[in-house]
Amino acid sequence: MSDPALLKHTPLESAHVACGARMVEFGGWYMPVQYSGIMEEHRAVRSASGMFDISHMGEVIVSGPSALAWLESLLTNRVGKLAVTWGQYTLMLDERGGVIDDLIIYRTGELSYFLVINGACRDLDLEWMHDHLPSDGSVVLQDQGNDYAAIALQGPDAEKALRALYPACDIPKRNGIAPLIPSLVASDGIVPSLVARTGYTGEDGFELFVPVAHGIALWESLLAAGVKPCGLGSRDTLRLEMGYPLNGSDLSRDRTPLEAGLDRFVGLDDPEKVDFYGRKALEQQRSEGLPSRLTPLKLSVQGPPLRSHYPVLADGVAVGETCSGALSPSLGEGIAMAYLPEVCRIPGTQLEIEVRGRRYAASIATLPFYKKPSL
Amino acid sequence: MNVPADLRYAKTHEWIRQENDIIIVGITDHAQAELTDIVYAEPPKVGAEVRAGATAAVVESVKAASDIYSPLSGTVTEVNDALTSNPALLNTDPFGQGWIFKMKASNPAEIDVLLAPEAYTAQIGQ
Numbered sequence: 001m002s003d004p005a006l007l008k009h010t011p012l013e014s015a016h017v018a019c020g021a022r023m024v025e026f027g028g029w030y031m032p033v034q035y036s037g038i039m040e041e042h043r044a045v046r047s048a049s050g051m052f053d054i055s056h057m058g059e060v061i062v063s064g065p066s067a068l069a070w071l072e073s074l075l076t077n078r079v080g081k082l083a084v085t086w087g088q089y090t091l092m093l094d095e096r097g098g099v100i101d102d103l104i105i106y107r108t109g110e111l112s113y114f115l116v117i118n119g120a121c122r123d124l125d126l127e128w129m130h131d132h133l134p135s136d137g138s139v140v141l142q143d144q145g146n147d148y149a150a151i152a153l154q155g156p157d158a159e160k161a162l163r164a165l166y167p168a169c170d171i172p173k174r175n176g177i178a179p180l181i182p183s184l185v186a187s188d189g190i191v192p193s194l195v196a197r198t199g200y201t202g203e204d205g206f207e208l209f210v211p212v213a214h215g216i217a218l219w220e221s222l223l224a225a226g227v228k229p230c231g232l233g234s235r236d237t238l239r240l241e242m243g244y245p246l247n248g249s250d251l252s253r254d255r256t257p258l259e260a261g262l263d264r265f266v267g268l269d270d271p272e273k274v275d276f277y278g279r280k281a282l283e284q285q286r287s288e289g290l291p292s293r294l295t296p297l298k299l300s301v302q303g304p305p306l307r308s309h310y311p312v313l314a315d316g317v318a319v320g321e322t323c324s325g326a327l328s329p330s331l332g333e334g335i336a337m338a339y340l341p342e343v344c345r346i347p348g349t350q351l352e353i354e355v356r357g358r359r360y361a362a363s364i365a366t367l368p369f370y371k372k373p374s375l
Numbered sequence: 376m377n378v379p380a381d382l383r384y385a386k387t388h389e390w391i392r393q394e395n396d397i398i399i400v401g402i403t404d405h406a407q408a409e410l411t412d413i414v415y416a417e418p419p420k421v422g423a424e425v426r427a428g429a430t431a432a433v434v435e436s437v438k439a440a441s442d443i444y445s446p447l448s449g450t451v452t453e454v455n456d457a458l459t460s461n462p463a464l465l466n467t468d469p470f471g472q473g474w475i476f477k478m479k480a481s482n483p484a485e486i487d488v489l490l491a492p493e494a495y496t497a498q499i500g501q
Contacts, residue, residue, distance in 0.1 A: 022411075038437040039412045233438050302459075304415045305435050327414050327437060356417075356433065 004030045010055035011149040011215040019229045027120025027248065029056040031232055038233035042329040045201050045238055049155035050230035051222050056119030058145035059209060060126065063112040066138035069274075071113060074132065075105065076257060076266040078273045082107040087114075087175050087196060089265055091257050092125065093278030097285060098253035099260070101125050102245065104198055106177040114177065114194065116150075116207070118247050132277070147191045149215025153227060154205030154238075161225045162195070162206055172197045180208060200235070202242035202368060237326045240335060243296055243367035249308055249324045250294060250337055258285055259339060260294045292320065292339040296365040297353065299334040303360040306336040311354040312362070314344045322353065330370045334360075376499060377404040379470055383486060384495035385446040387428075390470065391489065398447060401474040402434070405499045407466045411436045416462040418454035418476050425451060425478060427485050432475050434465060443475060447485045453477040 004023070007030040016023065021032035032053065034041060044050045062071060071079045076091040087106035091099055101121050106114045117125045122145055133139055153161060162171060172178040172195060180193035191211050199205040210218050223229065236246070245251050245260055256278070257266050267273030268282060299306065306325030311318050325336035336353065344351060345364065352359040382390040388406035392399040407413065415435040425431045425445035432443040454476045458464060464473040480486070490498065 033438065034411065037412050039414075237437060304417065304433075304440070305437065307440065327435075329437065 008056070010053055011212045012053045012055055012151075012219055015216050015219045015223075016053065016229070019223070021229070021231060024232070026232055027056070027118075029119055031056060032229070034231040034233045035229045038231070038237060039329050041228060041230035041234035042237050044228040045155045045203055045230060045234065046330060047156065048228070049153065049157040049161050049205075049226070050228045050234070051219070052152040052154070052230050052232075052235050053219075054119075054150045054152045054207065055148065055215065057150060058115075058117040058119065058122035058125065058143070059148045059150070060115040060117060060129070061108075061112060061142040061144055062115060062139060063109070063142075064138050064140040065111065066134060066136075067111050067113060067140075070132075070134060070139045071105065072274050073276050074129070076276060076278070078267045078270050079105060079107075079113070080272065084109060085172065085176050085178060087177055087198060091262065091265055092128065093257070093276070093282075094128075094253060095277055095281065096253070097256040097258075097278040097281030099247065099251040099255060099257060100128055100253065102247055102251060102262075104196070106196060108177060108194075116196075120248055144191055147212060148209045149212050149218070150210075151208045151215070151218060151222065152199050152201075152205065152235075153208060153222060154199045154201045154230075155203050155227075158203070158205040158227075161222060161227050164225055165221055166195075169195060171195070174198075174204075180210065200242075200244055201238040202244075202370065202372070203238075234329075236324075237329050240324050240326050240337070241328050241330055241368060241370035243337070243369060245294065245337070246324060255294075255339065256282055256285055258282055259290050259292055290342070292341050294323075294337055295340045295344065296367050296369060297322070297336045297338055297351065297362045298365045298369065299353065300361040300363050303334055303353075304355050306334040306353060306355075310336070312338045312340060312344075313352045313354060313359065314340070314349050316350070316352075319344055328369055335365065335369045336362075376408065377470070378492050378496045378499075380492050382470070382492065383446075383489035384492065385444065385489055386498065387444045387446075388499075389444060389446045391446050391486070392474075393486075396479060397452065398449070398478050398480050399474050400431075400446060400476050400478065402443060402465060402469055403495070403499075404469050407469045407473070410434060410441055410465075411438070413462045413465040416458040416465060416475070418458060419445075419451045421451055421454055423451045425449060427482075427488075434462070445478070446489055447478065447480045448482050449478045449480040451476050451478050
């Protein structure tokens, strides 16, 4: 691992160490990968509740009279359909249609928006935003990434835990955002504490944003409420079981959201969506046909856990490689995502994934890999 | 961390137990704790020639695949098939039911290079 002294640190680090975390490098950050064990943490989120330090993610506030028009040009789906207190998953593309980042945008006021961006590309995202900001001052960009500690509280029992801690909070509905009341900052007024009903696990849950100075207290109160500390290891298996892409593994500047199967977050067919960076490239790609598509795969046989960069073969010929892979803790099966050419979908094509020189039969799966048992 | 007194250890966290002319190989308690939840094990094939310090098996946790090195050179005589269906034995009983393979050593002098329990204990900083 890189020297921790050279990495970026979240405000919750001492709490992780106190919880027995195993710390690793992730996207330039020193982060907990697990505490009690990835399987156990994964199961806690699927069956009860778990919490993740997401303070490495960036918070950006966009405001000003031209905020909406500018965001429409920056992001792939229509920002204008968001009423105040609502949020949506979206993508920020370059002119070639490549994914700079996937993010969540919440409308927090008539003219203000709260964006949560990936930790590993905070600087690049902000650079792109600054470079494309109108010069007349009609849009104000505030980087609050270092002002917030953030915790994702996820799982079927998340709401119960949140209610116990914040009985006065008007808990938002799915994809909504609300002040976390009683606000932890009523007195110091640096940044408002917020709670959003979002997450990346496929479970009900919340993302809590509080001023850095209050992060540890929030972590400890959730811990006292019985919420299990969970690291990046289970965060990865949970998101992959749902087929949610991870920027840097499944998404990159070399792939478009159409190739990634994220069409529903791209407003190409929305008559009210105006031009945005990457739109022309996407339209061209759509008319020419996609060179490849992000394809969910699972092993058809018993085999090793799947990981990134394993070769994928169709009828014995290499056609791509896995970009994400895991042994699904919920299913007990190897699952993966790979960009594959359309020919791989022809029925009868024999797909294989190669691990350490051995080939294992695989098949195309449907997303999500993991479907929640109906009650 | 358990370091049984009757075994010899490789710096790479494998142990050996001598039973007459057969050597049993596994990973240490320290190794299994570092690897965390082991979900897959790929032992060598019976009859395979292994070399001291070279990869002989692979074990995988949810997060990573790790090579297991043979502490000695020789021929694999038996592998622990129970690990295929229950790789967690490597976590729960690394010195017993979690053994990985048995071998015949071709150069018994290599045993002298392995660590005594005290030296291995010192290496893992207990």
